[in-house]
Amino acid sequence: MGRQRVGSGLLLPDPERRSLPQGRGGLRHLPARWQYACRARGRRHRGCRLRHPDRAERIAHTCRQLLFRQRWRDDGRQSAAHRVREAQRVRARGGDHVALRVGSACPGGACVGWGLKWAPQCALLVLAVARPLAAQLPEADEAFRRGDYRAARAGYERVLAGDSLNVRALYRLAILDSWDGKLARALARFARLRRLEPKDEDIQVSQAQVLAWTGDTRSSEALYDSVLARSPRRADALAGRARAVAWSGDLNRAEHLWRAALEQFPDDPELLIGLAQTLYWEGQPTLAEAYAARARAVAPGDRTARELQRLVRAALRPEARTTVDGAGDSDDNAFVAQEGSLITPLGGDLRGALHAGWRHATRLASEGTSYGGGGYIIAPLGKGAVVRAGLGVRRLVPDVGAARTPVTAQLGLGIRPARYAAASLGYSRTAFDETALLIERGFVIDAVDLSFDVSPSPDWSVSGGGGGAWISDGNRRYSAVAAVLARVLPGLQVGPFARILGYRTNPSNGYFAPDRFSVIEARLVYALQRSRWGVRLDGGVGTQQVFEGAPHQTEWHVGAALSRGWGANNEIAVVGSITNSAGATSTAGVRSEEFRYRALGLRFTQGL
Known part of the structure; x- marks a missing residue:
C-alpha cells in the first residue's frame, strides 16, 4: 500500500x-x-x-x-x-x-x-x-561484545520487558542461558524464536548446538541437516553436525564428517579442533596432536585449541603416579601401603606402564608384609575401544610361616560408545593380602568384573557394575553395585546407592564372608573447583543387612578430598573417610552398628 x-x-x-x-x-x-x-x-x-x-x-x-x-x-x-x-x-x-x-x-x-x-x-x-528504551538494545549489545554478560543480560531483559517479540534480545538471552547451563530455558527461547523467524539459519544452528549439549544428538543432527540442505557450505553447521555425531558415540562416522568438512575448509580452526578431539577419543593421541598443532597455528589465541593441545601432549608424555594409604578398623586391623607407577609411550599410540607396591598389615601382635611389581600395556583398537594386558608377581611374607610368591595378571577391554558413556570388562588375578592373617594364609583371587558409567545429561548420571570372584580356598563370591546421582544445585548431587555381595560359604578363613550383605543408602556429593584447587565432600546414610535374615542396621559414611592441580595433568590430593559399613573391608570379625573403618590417603600425579 x-x-x-x-x-x-x-x-x-x-x-x-x-x-x-x-x-x-x-x-x-x-x-x-x-x-x-x-x-x-x-x-x-x-x-x-x-x-x-x-x-x-x-x-x-x-x-x-x-x-x-x-x-x-x-x-x-x-x-x-x-x-x-x-x-x-x-x-x-x-x-x-x-x-x-x-x-x-x-x-x-x-x-x-x-x-x-x-x-x-x-x-x-x-x-x-x-x-x-531505544538505546537499551545497543547498550546491551556493547556489554555482550566486551564480555560483561551480567550487564548484557540485564539490558536484554529490559528490552524484552518493553517488546516481548524482540528477536535480537531473545536470541542473545538464549545464548547466555545456554552458556550458564540453563539449557531448558535456552531451548524454550529458541522455540519461540523459531516461531518468530522460522527461516533464520543462525537461530537453527544455535538451537542445534544446545540440543547436542542436552544429549539429544538425534534432533541436533536433524536440525543441522536441514540447515545444510539450504546452505551446504556453512562451516559452523558442518562442524556442529560432526560434533553431534561424535557425541552420539559414532566416532568413525564423525571422523569421516570432520575430514569431509576440512576438504572444503582446510584452515578452519573449529574443524581442526573437532577432528583432533575425535581422534583423541578414538585412542589416537599422536594423530590428534598433529591436528591440534595445526589448529594452534591457524588460531594462536584460541583457548580451546590451546587446552586441547596441552591435553593431548600430556597424554603422550611419560607420567609418574604414587599413592600412600593407611587404614584401620575397630577390630584392631590396620595397614599402610604405597603404590607407584610410571606410564610412558612406546611408539605410535601404544603405551606401557611399570608399577610396584608395598603393604604392611598388623593385627594385635601379628603382622605381615607384601610387595611386588609388574607391567602392562595399553593399546587402542579404534572406535573408542582400548585393551589392557599385564603380568606381575607379588611376594607374601608373614611373620610366622613360609613366604609365597603368586603370579598376578590383568586383562581388560574398555569402550566409549558415546561421549558421556563408558563401559569396561576385565579379568584380574591378585593376592588377597588385606590383613596380616590373610598374608599368612597366602590366598589369591581370580575375578571378572563388568562396569559402566552413563551420563545422559549434565544434570544426572548412572553408574553400576557387577562380577564374580573365585578364591584359592575354593570359595566363590558375587557382587553388584549401582548408583544414580542428580544435580539439584551447582556442584551438589544427590541420589540412591545400592550394593549387594555374597559368598557361597563362610569357611572362617580370616575374611568377611557373609552369605548375603546388602546396603541401600541415600548419598550426597558436593564438588567445588576454584582455579587449581578442588574440594569434594560426600556422605550418605541408609540401612544394611549382614547375613540373610539378620536384622537391619543403620549404615553411614562420610568422605572428603582436597586437591591442587598445576600444568596439564599434575595433581596432588589428600583423601579421607570414615564409615560403619560392614562391607568397607574384608577383615573378619563381628559386624554391628558400632563397627568403624577409617582411611586416609595421599595421591600424587606428575607429568614428566
Missing part, C-alpha cells in the same frame, strides 16, 4: 493510521476533516479518555513517531484479535511503534475524539520514555 506525507514529516502508511512527527507542532499537519470530526465527538462526549496501549505495542520506533490508530468498531472499541493483528502488521512493516489508542469510557463507546486535546502532552511523555 502506498505511503504519502501530509505536511512536514507526517507519515501516513495507509488510510487506517496517522503518524505524528515528534513534538507538539506536528498536530497542525493533521487533515482538517479529521480534526473537525474529533472535535465534534469531543464536544458531544465529555467523558472520553485516553486508553493505555497494549504491552506488546509500548515500543519506540527508531524514528520516534507517535502512531495513532483510526479504526474503531461500531461500539467504539477494538477487539483483542484486531489489536494483535495490527501489532503484527506494524512490526512487519519495519519496526515497532509507541502506540496510543483513543478509546471510550462512555456507555455505547461513541465518543473517541476528546482525547486528542491532550495528544501533544501524551506524545511528549511517550517519546520521553521511548528514547531510553
Whole structure:
C-alpha cells in the first residue's frame, strides 16, 4: 500500500493510521476533516479518555513517531484479535511503534475524539520514555561484545520487558542461558524464536548446538541437516553436525564428517579442533596432536585449541603416579601401603606402564608384609575401544610361616560408545593380602568384573557394575553395585546407592564372608573447583543387612578430598573417610552398628 506525507514529516502508511512527527507542532499537519470530526465527538462526549496501549505495542520506533490508530468498531472499541493483528502488521512493516489508542469510557463507546486535546502532552511523555528504551538494545549489545554478560543480560531483559517479540534480545538471552547451563530455558527461547523467524539459519544452528549439549544428538543432527540442505557450505553447521555425531558415540562416522568438512575448509580452526578431539577419543593421541598443532597455528589465541593441545601432549608424555594409604578398623586391623607407577609411550599410540607396591598389615601382635611389581600395556583398537594386558608377581611374607610368591595378571577391554558413556570388562588375578592373617594364609583371587558409567545429561548420571570372584580356598563370591546421582544445585548431587555381595560359604578363613550383605543408602556429593584447587565432600546414610535374615542396621559414611592441580595433568590430593559399613573391608570379625573403618590417603600425579 502506498505511503504519502501530509505536511512536514507526517507519515501516513495507509488510510487506517496517522503518524505524528515528534513534538507538539506536528498536530497542525493533521487533515482538517479529521480534526473537525474529533472535535465534534469531543464536544458531544465529555467523558472520553485516553486508553493505555497494549504491552506488546509500548515500543519506540527508531524514528520516534507517535502512531495513532483510526479504526474503531461500531461500539467504539477494538477487539483483542484486531489489536494483535495490527501489532503484527506494524512490526512487519519495519519496526515497532509507541502506540496510543483513543478509546471510550462512555456507555455505547461513541465518543473517541476528546482525547486528542491532550495528544501533544501524551506524545511528549511517550517519546520521553521511548528514547531510553531505544538505546537499551545497543547498550546491551556493547556489554555482550566486551564480555560483561551480567550487564548484557540485564539490558536484554529490559528490552524484552518493553517488546516481548524482540528477536535480537531473545536470541542473545538464549545464548547466555545456554552458556550458564540453563539449557531448558535456552531451548524454550529458541522455540519461540523459531516461531518468530522460522527461516533464520543462525537461530537453527544455535538451537542445534544446545540440543547436542542436552544429549539429544538425534534432533541436533536433524536440525543441522536441514540447515545444510539450504546452505551446504556453512562451516559452523558442518562442524556442529560432526560434533553431534561424535557425541552420539559414532566416532568413525564423525571422523569421516570432520575430514569431509576440512576438504572444503582446510584452515578452519573449529574443524581442526573437532577432528583432533575425535581422534583423541578414538585412542589416537599422536594423530590428534598433529591436528591440534595445526589448529594452534591457524588460531594462536584460541583457548580451546590451546587446552586441547596441552591435553593431548600430556597424554603422550611419560607420567609418574604414587599413592600412600593407611587404614584401620575397630577390630584392631590396620595397614599402610604405597603404590607407584610410571606410564610412558612406546611408539605410535601404544603405551606401557611399570608399577610396584608395598603393604604392611598388623593385627594385635601379628603382622605381615607384601610387595611386588609388574607391567602392562595399553593399546587402542579404534572406535573408542582400548585393551589392557599385564603380568606381575607379588611376594607374601608373614611373620610366622613360609613366604609365597603368586603370579598376578590383568586383562581388560574398555569402550566409549558415546561421549558421556563408558563401559569396561576385565579379568584380574591378585593376592588377597588385606590383613596380616590373610598374608599368612597366602590366598589369591581370580575375578571378572563388568562396569559402566552413563551420563545422559549434565544434570544426572548412572553408574553400576557387577562380577564374580573365585578364591584359592575354593570359595566363590558375587557382587553388584549401582548408583544414580542428580544435580539439584551447582556442584551438589544427590541420589540412591545400592550394593549387594555374597559368598557361597563362610569357611572362617580370616575374611568377611557373609552369605548375603546388602546396603541401600541415600548419598550426597558436593564438588567445588576454584582455579587449581578442588574440594569434594560426600556422605550418605541408609540401612544394611549382614547375613540373610539378620536384622537391619543403620549404615553411614562420610568422605572428603582436597586437591591442587598445576600444568596439564599434575595433581596432588589428600583423601579421607570414615564409615560403619560392614562391607568397607574384608577383615573378619563381628559386624554391628558400632563397627568403624577409617582411611586416609595421599595421591600424587606428575607429568614428566
